[in-house]
Amino acid sequence: MHGRGIELILMRQLASCLSMPILLSDGRGELVYVNEPAEQLLGITVGDSDTLSMQELADQLSMRGGNGAPLSHDELPNRAALLSGRVVQRRVQVRASDGRNLWLDATVFPLISPVGESVGIVSLYWEVPDEG
């Protein structure tokens, strides 16, 4: 009988009130929540009880580097934030829900609990207007 940690729950509740596209992953990097603006932008959904691994997410989005080159597993922004425990900013290219190529500035940061554990990853995706 384990619910989600309070940090993830609060972050999800905050993300659900914001107009910026936000993805939320758990402490292992599995995607657990996509807010509506992110759903609309990326065409990704995840059910309340579902998860999506980092690689599945990257595959679904056809995520590449800003220059179009493929990203290695460790270069995925979520993975990089999880490994480093720090903020990662990276320009990426993805395929949007309508099939267009989108350039996004990803800002990804870990959620560190009061006792110092990394309990989640927040990914913000800023659309780069002058690319594409």
Added chain:
Amino acid sequence: MRVRLWGTRGSLATPGGDTMRYGGNTSCVEVRAEDGTTLVLDAGTGIYRLGQGLSDFDRLDILLTHLHMDHIQGLGFFEPLFEPGVEVHVWGPESSTLDLRGRLSRYLSPPLFPVRLRDFRCSLTLHDVMRLEGFRIGPLEVAIAPVIHPGPTVGYRISEGAAALAYIPDHEPALGLDRLPQNPNWMSGWALAANADLLIHDAQYTAEEYPSHVGWGHSSLDHVLQFATRAQVKTLVPFHHDPSHTDAMLDGIFGEWVARRDLAFHVVPAMEGATFHLDPGGVKGG
């Protein structure tokens, strides 16, 4: 397991003629196992009278949900703390920068209080709980989880055999939402309350009062009903009454609930002095 409410009021002690029945003392609940093992949930002003009536014990455990004043104000007036030879354990949340001792000392030291923690004559042990998922005290199994409320705050689930009490006196699970999440996994406090025989839960605001108090850390009556429904509890005890709610107002607010037949649980609004007996067969008393 026997549960007795010594303080039911939220935020500020509110003694007076118009709070006599629901009670004016702040949060304090006594939990007594069948073998006499005694836990105290929160140390609001209600703990004063509890301490006067206790006898015949050599160990007591006080479980603090958080350190807001209405949950610790009575601590320095709890007589067992002054009795040599008594073992008192205080459990509560540390912050990311201070342990429980450091946080409690802010209050239990001059100028706010004349006596320091180290001057209590009992054998006092403090336990930080944020890294714990639970612990056992005699026959009582205690589960802990952080819940939504300003500052480090936890709720407790106390089980003896198959009987379970959930205690979440300060809680705003609906913060930022119109309705609680459909999936209980995403609902703050759910794992503590799931299938509990007795849920003692924050019910500070009416639906009309809540919108002007969003983020203050408390629930509207609607939210509590949704929470108790999702958690499938057997009996809900609305608790932490707002200081402005008189007995007459609380009668009006809760009268309708108590009479409702469409709820899957009983509603027994918290009144100071009320006792509940939990056994594997369910809840008696009220």
